[in-house]
Amino acid sequence: MTTGVHPLSLVAEQVPVPSIDITEQIERLQRLGEDFASLHQKVRTLSFTPGTDALNKISPLLLTAQDLTGQALRRLATLNGSPYTDLPGSRPALTALASVVSSSSLAGSDLSGALGANPYEGTAFPGPPADEDSVRKTRHAQARPVMTEHLADTAHQLDLCATGCRYLAAGIRRDLRHAAEQRPPHTPAPKLSATQHAALRALAQGEGKLYESHRIGTLRVQTKDGTRVSMATFRALKNRDLIRADARTSLLHGRDITVTSQGQRALAHAHQSPGPAPFPSSPAPAALPAARHSEVRR
Structure with a gap:
């Protein structure tokens, strides 16, 4: 089997x-x-x-x-x-x-x-007598x-x-x-778009796979948490050396996708960078005083 x-x-x-x-x-x-x-x-x-x-x-x-x-x-x-x-x-x-x-x-x-x-x-097959010590x-x-x-x-x-x-x-x-x-002393961490960040974060959980679909020549990415990763996003991350797919495995069985050290740096940088400031919340309108309720009914 x-x-x-x-x-x-x-x-x-x-x-x-x-x-x-x-x-x-x-x-x-x-x-x-x-x-x-x-x-x-x-x-x-x-x-x-x-x-x-x-x-x-x-x-x-x-x-x-x-x-x-x-x-x-x-x-x-x-x-x-x-x-x-x-x-x-x-x-x-x-x-x-x-x-x-x-x-x-x-x-x-x-x-x-x-x-x-x-x-x-051991003993030889039966045959003519022989001097075993000499043999x-x-x-x-x-x-x-x-x-x-x-x-x-x-x-x-x-x-x-x-x-x-x-x-x-x-x-x-x-x-x-x-x-x-030869490594530059201060290499900036790669910047990620929102789509790339979501894909990289999903792949960093492990168990990411690159498969060949039933249609020959068509590839798809599977993540542990079900996050959708398009092939355009996959290629963008791979070309920037943020992920790698294990070429030793057949696409039919699924190639393991791992996040490289560059990818880990990009995730860490995105996590540490301050996100956009939240919109200020508007104060709730004050309730009408009960004493004025009768005036409203006029």
């Missing part, structure tokens, strides 16, 4: 885009690089005997490599959906992080290859160079992963520093 959940939504942290802490992502990349370096050292210095000994020693290394691959993939998915993508140089950085995911996967594949080449204990030594001698080559390739891929994570952590930190230095 199809649930309509995009595969990457199971990988990326489910947090609003503006709340992603890029500094925390840098620290996680650094720790990931250290973990890759540690695994590289273990693989490079591994001493094993083909057979059960090799199985017991290589299996935990494979499980660790698979876990690190998952972590690298989560870092990629999170940064790809964060404000970091607005910075110059973010595209090659994300491509490099994708290469780390690839190299980590290859490392796991090579460890699997070493286990595949490993000779296991065992031959199988081990044939397997060792193949397994050693797989382990050498694993160490090479893990070294690339460790280097890549360290390079990326330093590069992203440098990108953030340069962006901060």
Whole structure:
């Protein structure tokens, strides 16, 4: 049964885009690089005997490599959906992080290859009598160079992963520093029309979606509280970088719409700005005195 959940939504942290802490992502990349370096050292210095000994020693290394691959993939998915993508140089950085995911996967594949080449204990099919000890030594001698080559390739891929994570952590930190230095000191908050303010306030509640209508090529926006947002207003907000739609999801399933940091500033500024002065209320007309009621009846 199809649930309509995009595969990457199971990988990326489910947090609003503006709340992603890029500094925390840098620290996680650094720790990931250290973990890759540690695994590289273990693989490079591994001493094993083909057979059960090799199985017991290589299996935990494979499980660790698979876990690190998952972590690298989560870092990629999170940064790809964060404000970091607005910075110059973010595209090659994300491509490099994708290469780390690839190299980590290859490392796991090579460890699997070493286990595949490993000779296991057991009894052969019935046949002519054979010297089992001699057969065992031959199988081990044939397997060792193949397994050693797989382990050498694993160490090479893990070294690339460790280097890549360290390079990326330093590069992203440098990108953030340069962006901060080049940012104007007093950037005025974007001004909003009444329609844009209402739309942005509705989308800031979360659960905003961009759908393709039943008519192909026709788009519509859905908000949590039902506020109507025209496509003209949506495009105006998007072109001013006040909102973004997650392009990783199909329009048929609905693309998540999030308010960017610029959009949050615009909302905060609109909230703090004094609104139009209310019209003064006119005093209620005084009631006629009861004593004069008889004069009125004349």
